[in-house]
Amino acid sequence: MTITITAFEKSPDRGRGLARDMRVRWALEEVGQPYEVRLVTFKTMKEPAHIALQPFGQIPTYQDGDLALFETGAIVFHVAERHAGLLPSDADARARAITWMFASLNTVEPPILEREATTYVERDKDWYHERLLMLEDRIRVRLAQLSRRLAEADWLDGAFSAGDLLMVTVLRRLENSGLLDAYPNLSAYVARGKARPAYKRAFDAQLAVFTSASSA
Numbered sequence: 001m002t003i004t005i006t007a008f009e010k011s012p013d014r015g016r017g018l019a020r021d022m023r024v025r026w027a028l029e030e031v032g033q034p035y036e037v038r039l040v041t042f043k044t045m046k047e048p049a050h051i052a053l054q055p056f057g058q059i060p061t062y063q064d065g066d067l068a069l070f071e072t073g074a075i076v077f078h079v080a081e082r083h084a085g086l087l088p089s090d091a092d093a094r095a096r097a098i099t100w101m102f103a104s105l106n107t108v109e110p111p112i113l114e115r116e117a118t119t120y121v122e123r124d125k126d127w128y129h130e131r132l133l134m135l136e137d138r139i140r141v142r143l144a145q146l147s148r149r150l151a152e153a154d155w156l157d158g159a160f161s162a163g164d165l166l167m168v169t170v171l172r173r174l175e176n177s178g179l180l181d182a183y184p185n186l187s188a189y190v191a192r193g194k195a196r197p198a199y200k201r202a203f204d205a206q207l208a209v210f211t212s213a214s215s216a
């Protein structure tokens with residue numbers, strides 16, 4: 001059965017690999033599972049056919065035969081459950097890795113996304129700078145906590161897992177903000193994730209989509 005995911009026909013991040021199909025591509029590459037990509041536009045994402053797959057009109061989606069999934073956390077978990085390589089086999093270690101998946105999406109990502117949204121939609125407000133500083137303080141709290149926990153380890157809990165995959169993609173959203181600079185172990189952690197061959201294959205694949213859409 002062919003696995004098909006959806007991704008932006010022309011990603012607004014201009015191929016920087018920040019769109020969330022990157023997480024799914026990376027997971028599939030880590031486990032050696034081939035996949036196809038169906039490209040969607042902002043218009044087609046809001047049409048009934050796509051809404052039937054993703055009720056919020058977003059990418060990515062994941063289809064494998066009759067199974068259709070959305071939400072990157074759920075998709076990465078599904079891939080990790082069905083293939084070796086992203087979750088430990090020891091039950092306790094597996095539960096801890098899953099905990100890190102939730103922590104990345106529920107605890108670390110929200111203030112990062114809020115800051116991002118503010119920079120897009122609230123720039124013209126007279127309270128913009130005050131709010132930005134407040135959100136950056138909230139992010140720094142999380143980064144300091146995460147940095148303390150990671151300490152000198154390569155990954156969050158033993159071997160690389162789906163928890164690290166999601167956490168690295170979440171932290172990547174801060175790359176141009178300067179906020180990671182104060183935490184060299186987190187910057188090195190992100191660099192370690194990006195150096196994985198599976199990450200590179202996923203990154204190159206999504207960049208190729210953007211490059212070909214731009215030259216068309």
Ligand SMILES: N[C@@H](CCC(=O)N[C@@H](CS)C(=O)NCC(=O)O)C(=O)O
Pocket residue numbers: 018019020021057058059060070071072073
């Ligand atoms: N929580 C969702 C978020 C999905 C999401 O925000 N997708 C973005 C691209 S990275 C999107 O489709 N944005 C367009 C829109 O919301 O209209 C997930 O993790 O899958």
